[in-house]
Amino acid sequence: MKPSEIINLGNGLEIHFCLDAADTNAQFTLFKCVIHPNAKVPAAHYHDNFDETLYGLKGSLTLSVDDQVVQLGPGDHYFIKRGRVHSFYNNTDETVEILAYANPGVFTSNYFKDILGIISAAGPPDMARLKEVMLQYGLVPVAN
Template sequence: MTENTADSTSGIAPDDAPLARPTVSVVGPGQGETIVLGTTRMRVLEDGSNTGHRLGVTESVLAPHTPGPPQHRHAQHDEGFYVLSGTVRFTVGDTDHDVSAGTFVLVPTGAPHTFANTTDEPAVMLSTFTPDLYVQYFRDLRDTIADGRAMTPRGTLDTMRRYATEPAADR
């Protein structure tokens, strides 16, 4: 006779155990956590808490003439950017790409990159982070500003390093 118990080494539940149902996350217009960093307003659509930290998603509105961060590389996550409206300039190494609505840009781990809105119109983009690691980076920057401290280059660099991100050495 075989006992119907969970195998603690394989993680298999007994046949009669109820299956856990995943929770579906729905974030409607105007909902979600808002993070304001200078002239960029971000809305966190998924911070990783519903995906086992495999995926983070934000919507960012870049005001006209918003400079981007210094060109940098991520060592532990990929970033995807889907431009919803306006035009965003992505700089990858020495190459600029001015991309408009409907364009997707994937930045794999290790690729140097930055982005900016160089136009007179706002730009909106959806960003993905796999894994979700970088969502907390934006929260940390926001908290620095909220505490009355300036976003200095040194402070920003220290924060980036906590999230396996470094300035692109060749820039």
């Protein structure tokens, strides 16, 4: 068993990749998200080529899916079918942890590595490049 690959985005969001597409013959990816209070989280988006299931491990995450807002706590789960616009945030004083399962395994740790490269560059992030990377990995940003 290999250890999780940890990608610290430096903005209150950590991604712990458990199983990447290469580990599962592209059947799924599995990763834990650690979301600190007031973390900068991805813009509202939808997935055009994979579904995502979230499972609460610690704390309470606010999840917005289409016009529905739900709280995801320990032991709770939520299935996000491709095409459904969603976003999430931690508006508590506690760290939140969730497990994310993406199926099929087309969404990989390289997405977060590419995002890290953009947000850690000098100056403000290149928003056009961020959008380009999101689209490359099947995430379609939606203006609020």
